[in-house]
Amino acid sequence: MSKVIGTSVNRHEGRAKVTGTATYGAEHQIPGLVYGYLIVATIANGSIRKMELKEAQDSAGVLAIFTHENMPAFPKANEGTSFHIGEPRLPLADDRIHYGGQIIGLVVADTLERACHAASLVKVEYETETPTIDRQQASFQKSPRDASFEQGNVADALATAPVKISATYTTPRQLHAMMEPHAIIAQWHDRNSLTVCEPTQWVFLQQRTYATLFGIPVEEVRVISPYIGGGFGAKASPWPHAILCIAAAREINRPLKVVVSRQQMTAIVGHRSPTEQTIELGANQSGQLIAIAHAAKSYTSPVNPKYVENCIGVTPTMYAAPNLRVEQEIAVVNVGMPTFMRAPGENPGMYALESAMDELAWALQIDPIELRLKNATTEHQRKKLPFSSKHFAECLKLGAEQFRWYDRPMQTKAISRDDKLVGWGMAGATFPAIRMGASATVRLLLDGTAQVLTSANDMGTGSYTVVAIAAAETLDLPVDKIKVEIGDSRFPNGGLAGASMMTASLAPAVANACQLLLQEVNAKNATEALIALRESGRPFLEITASSQPGEEGKQWAFQSWGAHFCEVEVDELLGRVQVKRWISVMDVGRAMNAKAAASQIRGGVIMGIGEALMEECLHDLNLGLPVIKDLATYHIPVHADIPRIEVSFVGKPDLNFNPLGVRGCGEIAITGVSAAIANAVYHATGKRIRDLPITADKLLL
Known part of the structure; x- marks a missing residue:
């Protein structure tokens, strides 16, 4: 068998994109x-x-x-x-x-x-x-999609906890800005x-x-x-x-x-809702969590009063506590419809949770990694199911080793360089592993090439190449012998490019179709199948097949894990923050294409750096109109803002999740990024910024 999965493969569609021959939505020519x-x-x-x-x-x-x-x-x-x-x-x-x-x-x-x-x-x-725009004037009510959950007695546990912290974290309205x-x-x-x-x-x-x-x-x-x-969800x-x-x-x-x-x-066309989250953590003197309370508020539009930016869903997956409570409220304001945006809910939720864990580590005077290792949960506390595969501890340990984390002084304002304060921060990352049913048609042609046809699409994540890799591995053909056609409803349903599920859903369907094609002619590989095809007198062999989840979700909770480590420089006189060094370690099961997977992580980190330091869409509180009008006024990172981002992967294929053991990696990449930066800024300056983005005015006050 051609061992392609896990190697680094150049993108099938890369040349079309860089030469301008790729046809996007508005570019189709119609008389x-x-x-x-x-x-x-x-x-x-x-x-x-x-x-x-x-x-x-x-x-x-x-x-x-x-x-x-x-x-x-x-x-x-x-x-x-x-x-x-x-x-x-x-x-x-x-x-x-x-x-x-x-x-x-x-x-x-x-x-x-x-x-x-x-x-x-x-x-x-x-x-x-008169419109309601100002969040301070909004009326909150319990989320109509009630996601509240409690185990134990949180109020009593917090009241008696030897060490506790309570803090409120806010995130602004953010645009997809694709x-x-x-x-x-x-x-x-x-x-x-x-x-x-x-x-x-x-x-x-x-x-x-x-x-x-x-x-x-x-x-x-x-x-x-x-x-x-x-797209990022929009x-x-x-x-x-x-x-x-x-x-x-x-x-x-x-x-x-x-x-x-x-x-x-x-x-x-949508945006990420602003959020306000209050987290209370209680622990004993050794750092064992006794209680977690996470209360979130988000905002929606009059055109859909039920939309919720579910910030609290991530909390039961991260850290074990016998007393745990999560709850969410929403308010309606006169803005456009919020919608899914890369790691919806999980991203702002992890900003608050991982910032609070850092605050607790400082209160306990223990290392933030030690605190996380001591409290990492082995089961989804809401579903009461064990995780199918979890290598969070390895992510933390490998990242710490690569970053030289334990050289970090346990005092703020302890490192300087070129008249700037230097800080180190870290945070965990997580996102649920999700898959849905998907289908594909595979054809083996007389010239020894294969075609894969599916309605799935590629919004920059590398789906063309992942599909080709899955077919090449199963048929034992070189990747360049696979032609992929996607993004057309005439083809079988390839599923959704969202919730980090495209590869996890589609790659098993492609592999299944290839396997059935070989079985039809009793062949072990494409070479043998080609002999049978030529003997048959047919122009091609063709199979359409699917793959979908079974009963495994009743036995396991599926989740991906990671850890981010960063170094920042802060100019105290200007209030300017510059990210200088970054390491991310991820556990996402099997990486189908090592090159594309690492690029997905880098892209999420870059987006998270923008979220942490500059992105916000403001509205005129009187007129109710967005003040942000274009990509010049909606600030996003440029090359000068981004350091070299080192990415590593740990863990094994998650075969409990799907036959190829692959989980998504597009959205986990952004979770925890803003928290790691905020934690690094605190280490550098001694100032805890709980209101994103971390702009100069907040550092200079």
Whole structure:
């Protein structure tokens, strides 16, 4: 068998991306294409009194303008549950305004420039109501998706604990800020046959959602998404602009393109909710945890009062305590819809928990690694199941060795370099291992190559290459003999590129299809199967197969683990923090492609550095509109902000989880990163910053 799994393989799609031949959502060329430009609300709460459209309608090149007064109906929208939309309110449903930047219209013209100009000519009169924007004025209630949990008696345990800490940590609203903006091209072939070109993390869901909304057979909807220029969760389900584009295209009977502008993206395609988390830890003098209390607050939009940034779900997986309580509240504010963003819930949850563990270590005057090793849980305390595979201790120990952690002085402000304070920090990392059913078709051709076809997609994570590796390993073929086609709803359902489940779901399906193909002709490898194929006179051998979870979830809890170590320099006079050194050690089961897996970890760390030091989307508290308008004002890291990031992997294949033993690694990478930096800043300066991002003003106060 060709031993490909676990080696470093260059990306199959890499050349197409760097040479510009990869086709993204807005780049498909369709004859007769026309263009749409969104009109968005300039108030955050109220209703539309009047829209003056005449000047825009008379503008050159304008073909149509859609508002709440002429929006096509969706007669099938309430039938069944086979659709999910990012904002659970159909576009232009009524005259109500729920948040600033909400879509209130669409101008269609023969060029993008003319559509944009005409949109600027639309005059809107509003009935304005005072919006709730300030988090301090929001009213909280118990999460409708009640995730509260308690074991033991937390209140009594905290009251009697010899050592305890209590602290509140906050995180701001964060944007996905992916390179490729949201975009869609909709083409109706007749009123019951549709092709959509759109960046989507879940082709299968998109196809079924559009079929349900527009009342047409699923097989008459084709969704094409071969490449995605980043998503981080914001492209997991359709948004109103896409539904509006498809509806408008059917009304005008022309193929229509809508690209969401960078400014519009700050409001209408999701963000990570702000959070406020209070953690109380109680321990004995030796550092054994007696009690953990984790209370979280998050925020949602009027268009979906039930969305929760579940910060507390991670707590029962990390540290054992006989007395444990988690609870969450939410509040509705007049902002756009929050949504999934890399490690949703787990990322802010781990920032608070790992910061609190560092504070407890200082209170106990013991090493933070010792505290974690002493308290790491062997079971999921909520599910009461043992973990299928856990090498968290190895992550901590190997990371400490590589970083030379134990050279760290146990005092703050103890290291300086070039007139700057130096600090070392660390934090744990974790994310649940999740998989879903996935399918793929494998073909062996007469020329000795193989094809893999699946609707799965690649948003930059390396799915093309992972699929090729799984096929190459099973068929005993070189990787360059595998051709992969993905991102098309005509192919079998490849699952969701989200929740770090794509590889864990799809790779076993591909391997299973390859195994069945070999079994069909009683062959051990592709070479033998090729002989049988040529003797048969057939043009190719083809098998479609699936892989899905079984009953293993009743026996095990599935989780990935890791540890981050970092060094920062802090300029006390300027309040500037620079990350100078980074080591991450991860336990993610088997790494299908060592090169891509390490890149995923680096990408998550970079995103976490941005979250810790600079990222926040602010709103004008009076107008209710986002102050952040583009990638110039939404600060993200650049090359000069990032040190060399060393990545190592420990652990063995998790064969309890799936047949290949592979778990996801895209989201665990960001968990714990901001805590490690905050902990390092404390070691450097003696200042505990509990409010992200850690900006100069907070260090200088």
